[in-house]
Amino acid sequence: MVHHPISACRRIPNLAQIYLIGFYKEREFALYVSSISNELRIPVRYLREDKPHGSAGELYSFRDYTMEDSPVCPCALAQFSVSTVKLDQVFWFNC
Numbered sequence: 001m002v003h004h005p006i007s008a009c010r011r012i013p014n015l016a017q018i019y020l021i022g023f024y025k026e027r028e029f030a031l032y033v034s035s036i037s038n039e040l041r042i043p044v045r046y047l048r049e050d051k052p053h054g055s056a057g058e059l060y061s062f063r064d065y066t067m068e069d070s071p072v073c074p075c076a077l078a079q080f081s082v083s084t085v086k087l088d089q090v091f092w093f094n095c
Contacts, residue, residue: 002020002032003032003036005077006018006020006036006040006044007036007039007040009040009042009077010040010042015042016042016043016069016071017042017043017044017045017069017071018040018042018043018044018045019044019045019046019047019062019065019066020033020044020045020046020047021046021047021049021058021059021062022046022047022048022049023048023049023050023051023052024048025048026046026048029046030046033045033046047062047065047066049061055076059076
């Protein structure tokens with residue numbers, strides 16, 4: 001379920017990193033994270049919540065970690081987001 005939105009991220013110019021945030025055990029995502037990171041040639045990391053916090057809660061919980069490299073245009077993409085607008089157009093408009 002997460003592959004399609006993550007694959008769409010390859011169209012975003014100058015994308016530096018992707019974080020997957022969830023409450024599943026790291027070992028359940030380890031192979032996928034490694035595979036998609038190699039495929040996209042972008043670092044992909046999985047951050048595990050101690051319990052489900054919801055979209056805003058997980059962003060708040062990991063804010064120090066996700067902002068440590070001072071990203072120019074941070075963006076959160078919820079897995080349940082659906083749109084007819086192309087992902088790269090969203091970033092062009094917002095950054």
